[in-house]
Amino acid sequence: MSGVFSRRTFLQQSAAGIPFLGLAHLLSQEAAATESPLAVRAPHFPAKAKRVIFLFMSGGPSHVDLFDYKPALEKMQGQPLPFEKPKLERTRTGNLLASPWKFSRHGESGIEISELLPHLSKCADDLCVVRSMVADNINHNGACLQMNTGEQAFSRPSLGSWLQYGLGSENQNLPGFVVISPAQPAQGAPLWSNSFLSAAYQGTLVQDLKHPIVNLGNDRYSTGEQRAELDLLKSLNQLHVSQRPDDSRLDSRIQSFELAFRMQTEAPAAFGIEQESTATKSLYGIDDPVTEIFGRQCLMARRLVESGVRMVQVYHTTTSKRSSCQLWDQHSGLQTELPNNCLATDKPVAALLTDLKARGLLEDTLVIWGGEFGRTPTAEGNNGREHHPFGFTMWMAGGGIKSGxxxxxxxxxxxxxxxxxxxxxxxxxxxxxxxxxxxxxxxxRYAGRDYRLTDVHGRVVQEILA
Incomplete structure (x- = not known):
C-alpha cells in the first residue's frame, strides 16, 4: 500500500464512515469544545427590538433642508448669524442660508418634512424624529467612527459587534452582522470592526449587490466530503488554539469556516432579492435606474433581518448619478446634489418601512436613519453648507420607539x-x-480596563420609548 494518503481519499473514506488512522489520537488531544461566539444569549431584560437596520447617509445630511424647518432662516436670509459661532470650525462660513425647499406637515402627527422626501412623508406617523442630536467631531473620519463605534480616534468595536457580543445571532447559518455598501466609505472597515472583541463579531461586508457572497458553492467536493475536511481541519486547529487561549483569531477562523459551510444552504435564499415579486421590486424602486442601487440595498436588508440577522447596516455610498464615499457632503452644489441623494434614497427607505410594517416586522425591528452630523445653517460659498455636529437630525422607527x-x-x-x-x-x-x-x-475587559460602547457616558432617552 502506498504511504501517500491523498486528500480526496481521506474525504471519500471519511464521508463513507471509514476511520482515518491518527484522527482518534488528534481528537483525544483537542481542547474541550467551547460555545460558539454567535450562540444566542439572553438579554439583560425583556427586549422591545430583536434586530436593527441602520440606514447610514454617509457625509452628513442637511437637517435644515430635510427635517428641521426654520422660518427664521427665511426672515434673515443673507444676514450674519446673530451670535458667535463655536470655536470648533473647519472653514469660515458666510451668512444665513434659507432652505430652497418647502416644508409641509404630514400624517396625523403633523411632522414637518421637506418636499424633497415625498415618499417618506407618507410614513410620518411611523417616525420618531430627533432634532437635537449632537456629536463631538467636525470631520468625517472622527464623526463616522463615533457614530459607528462610540469612539472618535481609536479602533473600537462597532455597534453591530457589541450587539452580537451581547446577544449572539438568531440564525446560526448566516452572519449576525451584515454591512451593505457598494462603495466603501472613506473610513472603511473600522466602521464595522470587532476591534478587541472576538473576530467572529466583525461585520460581513457586501459590495456586489447582484453577487453578494462570492465562492459560496463548492463544485469540487460533495457536502459529505466538505464536512469531513472541515472536521479534520477543526481538530488540527483546536490543538493550536488550546496552546493560545488568549488569541481569538484562530477560533474565529474555525467558526467562519463552519459558518461558510452552513451558509451554502441558507444564504442564497436570504440574499436572493430576485426571488421577490415584481410588485415588491417596484415598491423599492429596483425597476428605476435612479433608485435601483439603494432599493436593492434596502430590500436585501429586509430579507436579512427576516432571516434572523441581528444587525444590517446599509450605507448610502453610491448612486446612478455619481460615485462618492461622502454623498451627502454638500460643500457646494447643494441645490442639485441634495435632491439627487433624496431621489435615490427616499422611495427605497419608505418602501422598507412599509414592507416591514406589512409583514409584522417593524414592531420588533428598530430602523435608524442618519449620518455622522448635519450641515450648517450658514452658507459655504453661495450654494453649499459646512459640517455641523452642534445640532442635527436623525430619526428612528419601530422596535419600541414612539411613533409619530x-x-x-x-x-x-x-x-x-x-x-x-x-x-x-x-x-x-x-x-x-x-x-x-x-x-x-x-x-x-481589555488592556486592564472594562470597555463599553458608551465609554463612561450615555443615558437612555426614556422619553422616546413606546
Whole structure:
C-alpha cells in the first residue's frame, strides 16, 4: 500500500464512515469544545427590538433642508448669524442660508418634512424624529467612527459587534452582522470592526449587490466530503488554539469556516432579492435606474433581518448619478446634489418601512436613519453648507420607539441643540436598551480596563420609548 494518503481519499473514506488512522489520537488531544461566539444569549431584560437596520447617509445630511424647518432662516436670509459661532470650525462660513425647499406637515402627527422626501412623508406617523442630536467631531473620519463605534480616534468595536457580543445571532447559518455598501466609505472597515472583541463579531461586508457572497458553492467536493475536511481541519486547529487561549483569531477562523459551510444552504435564499415579486421590486424602486442601487440595498436588508440577522447596516455610498464615499457632503452644489441623494434614497427607505410594517416586522425591528452630523445653517460659498455636529437630525422607527413624534429641538436658526439634547452616546445607550441590554453592564475587559460602547457616558432617552 502506498504511504501517500491523498486528500480526496481521506474525504471519500471519511464521508463513507471509514476511520482515518491518527484522527482518534488528534481528537483525544483537542481542547474541550467551547460555545460558539454567535450562540444566542439572553438579554439583560425583556427586549422591545430583536434586530436593527441602520440606514447610514454617509457625509452628513442637511437637517435644515430635510427635517428641521426654520422660518427664521427665511426672515434673515443673507444676514450674519446673530451670535458667535463655536470655536470648533473647519472653514469660515458666510451668512444665513434659507432652505430652497418647502416644508409641509404630514400624517396625523403633523411632522414637518421637506418636499424633497415625498415618499417618506407618507410614513410620518411611523417616525420618531430627533432634532437635537449632537456629536463631538467636525470631520468625517472622527464623526463616522463615533457614530459607528462610540469612539472618535481609536479602533473600537462597532455597534453591530457589541450587539452580537451581547446577544449572539438568531440564525446560526448566516452572519449576525451584515454591512451593505457598494462603495466603501472613506473610513472603511473600522466602521464595522470587532476591534478587541472576538473576530467572529466583525461585520460581513457586501459590495456586489447582484453577487453578494462570492465562492459560496463548492463544485469540487460533495457536502459529505466538505464536512469531513472541515472536521479534520477543526481538530488540527483546536490543538493550536488550546496552546493560545488568549488569541481569538484562530477560533474565529474555525467558526467562519463552519459558518461558510452552513451558509451554502441558507444564504442564497436570504440574499436572493430576485426571488421577490415584481410588485415588491417596484415598491423599492429596483425597476428605476435612479433608485435601483439603494432599493436593492434596502430590500436585501429586509430579507436579512427576516432571516434572523441581528444587525444590517446599509450605507448610502453610491448612486446612478455619481460615485462618492461622502454623498451627502454638500460643500457646494447643494441645490442639485441634495435632491439627487433624496431621489435615490427616499422611495427605497419608505418602501422598507412599509414592507416591514406589512409583514409584522417593524414592531420588533428598530430602523435608524442618519449620518455622522448635519450641515450648517450658514452658507459655504453661495450654494453649499459646512459640517455641523452642534445640532442635527436623525430619526428612528419601530422596535419600541414612539411613533409619530418629534423630540428635542435646535435654536431658531438650527445651529445649537437647544432642548433635550441627545448625544451619540445617548443614542447608543437607547439602541442597546431597546435590544434588552444595559449599556453600563455590556462590558469587555481589555488592556486592564472594562470597555463599553458608551465609554463612561450615555443615558437612555426614556422619553422616546413606546
Amino acid at each position: 413624534c418629534t423630540y428635542g429641538s435646535t435654536d431658531e436658526f438650527g445651529w445649537h441643540a437647544a432642548q433635550d439634547k441627545v448625544h451619540v452616546h445617548d443614542l447608543h445607550a437607547t439602541v442597546l436598551h431597546l435590544m434588552g441590554l444595559d449599556h453600563t453592564r455590556l462590558t469587555y
